[in-house]
């Protein structure tokens with residue numbers, strides 16, 4: 001057996017080499033699964049994803065809701081619509097609501113604090129996760145004081161040069177990292193991560209991603225394949241690989257035994273069995289879609305996004321049996337991280 005446990009102490013070159021090795025990864029998946037079971041048993045935590053806005057002021061080159069995409073269908077949810085999603089979700093058994101959206105100036109601190117406060121008063125046993133991009137320290141503090149528990153902000157890539165090739169001028173890795181450390185300082189449970197197979201990514205940048213995560217020590221780590229979108233500058237770029245994503249999920253589980261790792265929508269979008277394979281490779285979270293049905297197609301980050309069937313929160317029964325068939329169990333729980 002290879003010494004997989006030494007992954008946690010490897011430097012950049014060794015990690016890059018390990019990631020680049022091709023071959024059968026079954027043994028790696030099995031070690032990751034063993035570690036996941038030692039920490040989280042067979043539990044799979046569910047998060048109700050509410051995609052609050054498809055408006056975004058940013059112009060990230062990979063993203064379908066970038067401001068420059070004139071074909072994007074724009075919408076934003078009202079407070080009442082968000083609360084109805086939570087009601088449906090709560091009744092189904094969700095105890096975490098994730099409000100994610102583009103960077104939309106309409107979602108002021110005042111608006112968001114009102115929504116957070118309302119959700120917390122109606123459902124005090126639920127956790128609130130936000131994923132609204134980069135905001136000021138003061139803004140993150142207001143949202144935390146209103147009751148937000150967690151924040152997801154992928155670093156996207158921990159290499160400055162790579163970051164600047166994925167984002168327009170004006171966006172930089174230093175600001176992104178600053179936001180992440182601010183969130184940690186404010187006491188949020190923080191999630192970060194990156195796309196697998198984004199244009200210009202190399203084995204070295206992936207190794208840098210892992211080393212940055214070691215420095216940040218996030219409670220949650222979300223990775224998924226890059227998938228091209230027809231109305232972005234990366235429309236002709238190849239999408240990320242299922243197997244490399246699975247390999248990285250296993251590496252993450254071994255390096256971060258107590259973290260929460262989702263089997264992401266992007267993973268199920270590139271393969272019908274992507275999510276189950278993600279769970280078997282070490283993931284322990286799934287995030288079904290709780291957004292109103294008529295907006296799901298409009299939150300179109302990449303082509304062929306999965307948002308119906310077992311991806312949809314209201315089809316939880318299908319999801320539960322898929323998870324059980326994979327050897328795990330969906331639980332009704334806030335699902336806080338052990339770290």
Ligand code: SAM
Pocket residue numbers: 062063064100101102103131132133134152153154156194195224225226227228229266301302
């Ligand atoms: N605005 C927030 C932010 O920047 O964190 C949240 C929304 S953003 C659309 C959520 C995530 O979608 C990004 O962190 C990115 O990794 C992912 N994403 C965007 N475009 C993608 C694509 N083409 N393929 C795969 N993932 C993508």
